[in-house]
Amino acid sequence: MFHTFQSSVALRSPGPGDGGGGEAAKPARSSGSRRISTSNACVECRRRKIRCDGTQPCGQCQWYQHPEACGYSKPAQRVVPSRKLVDKLSTSIEQYRTVISRLFPSKYLESLISLSREELLELALSLPAGSATSPSSSNPQTIPGTTPRSDEADSLDVLEQAPPEDPEWDEARKHQDKIQGISDDVNGLSMSVDRTSSYVGISSITAALKVIVRCAPQAGFFIANNYNDSAPPSRCNSPPPELLSDSPTAFPPVLEGQELIDSYFERVHLFFPMIEEHKFRNTYIYGVRKDSPWLALLNMVFALGSLASSTADNEAHYIYFTRSRQHLSLESFGSGNIEVLQALAMMSGYYMHYLNRPNEAHSLMGGTLRMATALGLHREYSEPSQHGNENTLNILPSTETDAISPEMRRRIWWSLFCLDSWASTTTGRPSLGRMGPSITVNPPGKVTNPAHLFAQPNSSEGIRQLKILPLIHNSEFCKIGTRIQDRLVEQPLLKYEEMAQLDTDIVRWHDELPSILSNTEEPSPAFLKRVRLVMKWRYQNIRIVLHRPVLLSTALRRTPFAGLSAEEKVMVGKCRIIAAKTIEDISNKCPADLISGWNAVWFTFQASMVPLVSLFSDSSNPDEVEKWCNSVETALRFFDRIKPYSIAAKRSLDAVTKLYEAYKNAAAGAAEAAAADPAEPQYGHFTSIEGLDPNAVQNVGNLAMGPGVGMGVWPDPSTMGHLSGFWDDMMWDTNLPDMLETPFGLGDYDFQSAAQDGGAPCWMLGN
Numbered sequence: 001m002f003h004t005f006q007s008s009v010a011l012r013s014p015g016p017g018d019g020g021g022g023e024a025a026k027p028a029r030s031s032g033s034r035r036i037s038t039s040n041a042c043v044e045c046r047r048r049k050i051r052c053d054g055t056q057p058c059g060q061c062q063w064y065q066h067p068e069a070c071g072y073s074k075p076a077q078r079v080v081p082s083r084k085l086v087d088k089l090s091t092s093i094e095q096y097r098t099v100i101s102r103l104f105p106s107k108y109l110e111s112l113i114s115l116s117r118e119e120l121l122e123l124a125l126s127l128p129a130g131s132a133t134s135p136s137s138s139n140p141q142t143i144p145g146t147t148p149r150s151d152e153a154d155s156l157d158v159l160e161q162a163p164p165e166d167p168e169w170d171e172a173r174k175h176q177d178k179i180q181g182i183s184d185d186v187n188g189l190s191m192s193v194d195r196t197s198s199y200v201g202i203s204s205i206t207a208a209l210k211v212i213v214r215c216a217p218q219a220g221f222f223i224a225n226n227y228n229d230s231a232p233p234s235r236c237n238s239p240p241p242e243l244l245s246d247s248p249t250a251f252p253p254v255l256e257g258q259e260l261i262d263s264y265f266e267r268v269h270l271f272f273p274m275i276e277e278h279k280f281r282n283t284y285i286y287g288v289r290k291d292s293p294w295l296a297l298l299n300m301v302f303a304l305g306s307l308a309s310s311t312a313d314n315e316a317h318y319i320y321f322t323r324s325r326q327h328l329s330l331e332s333f334g335s336g337n338i339e340v341l342q343a344l345a346m347m348s349g350y351y352m353h354y355l356n357r358p359n360e361a362h363s364l365m366g367g368t369l370r371m372a373t374a375l376g377l378h379r380e381y382s383e384p385s386q387h388g389n390e391n392t393l394n395i396l397p398s399t400e401t402d403a404i405s406p407e408m409r410r411r412i413w414w415s416l417f418c419l420d421s422w423a424s425t426t427t428g429r430p431s432l433g434r435m436g437p438s439i440t441v442n443p444p445g446k447v448t449n450p451a452h453l454f455a456q457p458n459s460s461e462g463i464r465q466l467k468i469l470p471l472i473h474n475s476e477f478c479k480i481g482t483r484i485q486d487r488l489v490e491q492p493l494l495k496y497e498e499m500a501q502l503d504t505d506i507v508r509w510h511d512e513l514p515s516i517l518s519n520t521e522e523p524s525p526a527f528l529k530r531v532r533l534v535m536k537w538r539y540q541n542i543r544i545v546l547h548r549p550v551l552l553s554t555a556l557r558r559t560p561f562a563g564l565s566a567e568e569k570v571m572v573g574k575c576r577i578i579a580a581k582t583i584e585d586i587s588n589k590c591p592a593d594l595i596s597g598w599n600a601v602w603f604t605f606q607a608s609m610v611p612l613v614s615l616f617s618d619s620s621n622p623d624e625v626e627k628w629c630n631s632v633e634t635a636l637r638f639f640d641r642i643k644p645y646s647i648a649a650k651r652s653l654d655a656v657t658k659l660y661e662a663y664k665n666a667a668a669g670a671a672e673a674a675a676a677d678p679a680e681p682q683y684g685h686f687t688s689i690e691g692l693d694p695n696a697v698q699n700v701g702n703l704a705m706g707p708g709v710g711m712g713v714w715p716d717p718s719t720m721g722h723l724s725g726f727w728d729d730m731m732w733d734t735n736l737p738d739m740l741e742t743p744f745g746l747g748d749y750d751f752q753s754a755a756q757d758g759g760a761p762c763w764m765l766g767n
Helices: 002-012 043-048 059-063 083-103 117-126 150-159 205-215 219-224 254-267 277-286 292-308 316-326 330-334 338-354 358-374 406-424 460-490 496-511 526-556 566-589 594-617 622-641 649-676 717-722 751-756
Strands: 710-712 731-734 761-765
Touching: 043 059, 150 526, 205 219, 205 526, 205 594, 219 649, 254 277, 254 292, 254 526, 277 292, 292 316, 292 338, 292 594, 316 338, 330 358, 338 358, 338 406, 358 406, 406 460, 460 496, 460 526, 496 526, 496 566, 526 566, 526 594, 566 594, 566 622, 594 622, 594 649, 622 649
Parallel strands: none
Antiparallel strands: 710 761, 731 761
């Protein structure tokens, strides 16, 4: 090796005696000169993987005596496509998809690629007459009264994206260093639209985010320019040293434990009353039980009691959660123990969603429901138990003290039913049969004498009945919610009649609620106020989820409100009005406690997607735009105010702020472009075409750059044919009364008779 170095030096620096003869020496650089480097090496130097000085011919090629081989490849110039080019290409792709779907309905593109031209022609000609329009045109689930569009169903299908082949949603690892990680794909807080770690459907926040990006690609920059999980919460309320023990059998002081139990039964228990309070308190006070099923349940009660009694920076609840998990394992699913079932239900159906572990909770809840069916909780039995007491059953424990009554069995099952329904309705995932003819268990609260259902509210019996009242009505609500969930998973765009019927069912449910639950202004015991508020927010949210697919569909088509069909106007109008009302109600009524704040932030985040989608897809009505902006700004103020009572409030605030800034940025750019060149309409700029001579219109290309960019009254609809190439984008509409602004009675207005009564026609020109 040393010899090689000496030889190399000799060749580089020939001595005086060499006389310049012999082999050509490699040019040497002076000791004070810097090494020459270049970012573009010649082809030969690249092949030899050696340094090139960038000259022509370079020193290395001269050294190897092949100067003729020295050549440079021209570097490829990076082209940054303009927004107009991206929009043009996107439009072209959608047009190709439309044509292919009309020629080959119910066929996937992948199955057609390998076919020859003759095979494609034969396949197209072999289709029955009338079927070559689109899969949605022959589908009985399309909306009647609207013109079938081949790209409508396809566009909604695009929103349902399969996870990658090797999905990764290791929530346990992701949360290892953070008690409450708040960036998950299921709830949309990750703001991920180009990839999903787990499957979510049309009912999810992710679907709304995808629509926003498709309507306004510039919004993708604001979403992509997003940071990772927020920092862990402050440790100003860290648990005291006595709670930091790793022992699964550790207990808090007795008085502190009683306070946590009081907090649980006052603030959490009413949402899912699956524990017999009197029996639970007695067991804790006597302190004789140390078995794992009891300790798992007790620590989950401690965890939820601790959670509900403090603010979002509290971490003590996590200690109890960890202890509870140490008493549970995979073997627990084979134990057939009611207390294990209760602990798993509280953990997976409620607590883990606060930790933002939705996939882990979803999987664990599936196993919990299977355990409940193995215990027979889904069935109603007429035979009395062998103990001779009609209020107890002999299904699990062998001791009289551990037996549970038929009523408690019903409460456990319907609590599980509600927890699973609440958690999965906004994911777009199927319910997997939690409701059906095989579920025969009676509703909770069923008694022999209905006349004694409600005693005096101030008596102990009256309080007991009031505490079960929310579950009775929540069970009926979740039955309707399950039907809506499964129908939207099966067919995102339902028939108008079916959608109206489902909405009628949910409105009837709300109208039939006892006034103590439906009227949030009516005096009531303190323990009911929080529950009835959340019930109202859930009622509003399910109506938003039901109507939101129509809003997303019309947004993808870039169709202004005035260009929608009468049925679409009703559904989109309801969705927008209910969302605005939800944001306003929550902002005005949400109390300063964690259980209320946690739920309120989630429902506000859901509702805020409606005005955001509307802002990005339809700016044709300045008055409506102002209302949507007001709703978004109200939501932002609420997120900021409620941050002490929701760990997800800051993340929700950041997410909605970014989307709102994207809209304002696009609107400001459009306004500047319009001011610079008023003669050329830009994206979001509206120009009236009233009074123009159709024969004089030579170029309308600029009018098709954005949603609803051209608007006006045309004297004769037949002359619209002169606008060649844009006929498919013309929408017939009638002027509507102010009645559309009211939240109720939208379905009572006869749009067809309005046109017959002289409603003024107008034409909408848009992309």
